[in-house]
Amino acid sequence: RxxxxxxxxxxxxxxxxxxxxxxxxxxxxxxxxxxxxxxxxxxxxxxxxxxxxxxxxxxxxxxxxxxxxxxxxxxxxxxxxxxxxxxxxxxxxxxxxxxxxxxxxxxxxxxxxxxxxxxxxxxxxxxxxxxxxxxxxxxxxxxxxxxxxxxxxxxxxxxxxxxxxxxxxxxxxxxxxxxxxxxxxxxxxxxxxxxxxxxxxxxxxxxxxxxxxxxxxxxxxxxxxxxxxxxxxxxxxxxxxxxxxxxxxxxxxxQGGLAGVEQANRKKAGLIYDIIDSSEGFYRGPVAAGSRSIMNVTFRLASEELEKQFIKETEQAGFVGLKGHRSVGGLRASIYNAVPYDSCKALVDFMADFQKRHG
Ligand code: PLP
Missing domain, CATH: 3.40.640.10 (Type I PLP-dependent aspartate aminotransferase-like (Major domain))
Incomplete structure (x- = not known):
């Protein structure tokens, strides 16, 4: 999948x-x-x-x-x-x-x-x-x-x-x-x-x-x-x-009802926000800390060119849908209830590797 x-x-x-x-x-x-x-x-x-x-x-x-x-x-x-x-x-x-x-x-x-x-x-x-x-x-x-x-x-x-x-x-x-x-x-x-x-x-x-x-x-x-x-x-x-x-x-x-999915969702979102926050500015989360969504994680790179490269490489690696909405640009990982933890883990591993190569 x-x-x-x-x-x-x-x-x-x-x-x-x-x-x-x-x-x-x-x-x-x-x-x-x-x-x-x-x-x-x-x-x-x-x-x-x-x-x-x-x-x-x-x-x-x-x-x-x-x-x-x-x-x-x-x-x-x-x-x-x-x-x-x-x-x-x-x-x-x-x-x-x-x-x-x-x-x-x-x-x-x-x-x-x-x-x-x-x-x-x-x-x-x-x-x-x-x-x-x-x-x-x-x-x-x-x-x-x-x-x-x-x-x-x-x-x-x-x-x-x-x-x-x-x-x-x-x-x-x-x-x-x-x-x-x-x-x-x-x-x-x-x-x-x-x-x-x-x-x-x-x-x-x-x-x-x-x-x-x-x-x-x-x-x-x-x-x-x-x-x-x-x-x-x-x-x-x-x-x-x-x-x-x-x-x-x-x-x-x-999954244990809403408490169960909430726990899983917070873990997934935490994983992605953590790599953004610890990337020393390579990835930038534009949303104010107290308003961050655990469903749609938006982030930016230093230039639109680098964002295009990110999309291109993720698509080649089997990731789908990481392009931000056309009205705002940037990147977005939508991690609704059904997105498995493993997909988020694969994404952060990719992000770490991408930073190594382009940072
Ligand atoms: N409201 C929100 C918050 C949405 O995200 C969307 C669709 O993405 C809509 C409304 C529009 O929904 P629909 O396409 O079902 O009309």
Missing amino acids: AYNFNAGPAALPLEVLTRAQAEFVDFRGTGMSIMEMSHRGKVYEEVHHEAESRLLSLLGNPEGYKVLFLQGGASTQFAMIPMNFLTEGKTASYVLSGSWADKAVKEAKLIGETHIAASSEADKFMSIPDLSSIEIPDNAAYLHVTSNETIEGTQYQQYPKTGNVPLIADMSSDILCREFDANQFDFIYAGAQKNLGPSGVTVVIARESMLADSPKHIPTMLRYNTHLKNDSLYNTPPSFSVYMVNEVLRWIEE
Whole structure:
């Protein structure tokens, strides 16, 4: 297998792929693949409900929360959130922490009034804004945060307290990477294709009260209560993706749940940040120390030329996906839950050798 550091779609656990392969043609004795069956049938429905309850169980079964399986990616949530929650006389408040937060704000602006509660733009988004700088207006419909900025490689270490204002988080690139208290959030969403499974399904975990009462003037498919009332089976769900999410969740349980994956993730991230920090400036981590992501490790070399050489050599050595996002350049190792420790170890060994040859 390749040393896969893709930012998304990203590596999946080998155990999950192997299990899916074994079940691919004949799912549990039905003589059909899971993707060939009716989503109204007992077999698929069982998988669907298993995935919902596994997800809640990994979060400690927070009371009053529901899971939705939607389509359209996290990008569709950028629009659905203000469409559903930004009502007359309210303003949508956003923490502007990086490229993805910026996309979320831009979409909300199409729907109604927005407000920037805090920003790290002046710092080129190389840190998460200081929580104490967050100002939430009285008429805020919600506060939106991006828990992990995939492109810049920053991640919240703690979340703001918002009182009565609902806290909404885009957790696309760090959901289930560590233990956290789901009760802090009123609404969490994530595209599946980094930590949860293949692309094609978008997961929402939210207080039922947030989902129950959607405006009637917006299209049926874009109302959360349509999906709540129909248990995410209003129309044909992305059934194969939901099945895969269920298998990834089972795998997370087998790793010791969120505590288990967190421990592994910290060890992996520590390995890479350590070689950056001990390289005497050969590798440079541009992100502020207190904002470093354990999912997307971004780093730079002395010149773009040397970065190109690094990419070329890593590709020859069997590494995939280490090029930084085209909007920021540099290098990025995305080390989601499914990226094995051995891949990270191989990367740091390569980095040490590269420095010897080019330092
Ligand atoms: N939000 C974050 C933090 C992301 O990393 C991404 C994709 O990389 C998105 C949103 C967009 O997700 P999607 O491609 O599912 O629309």
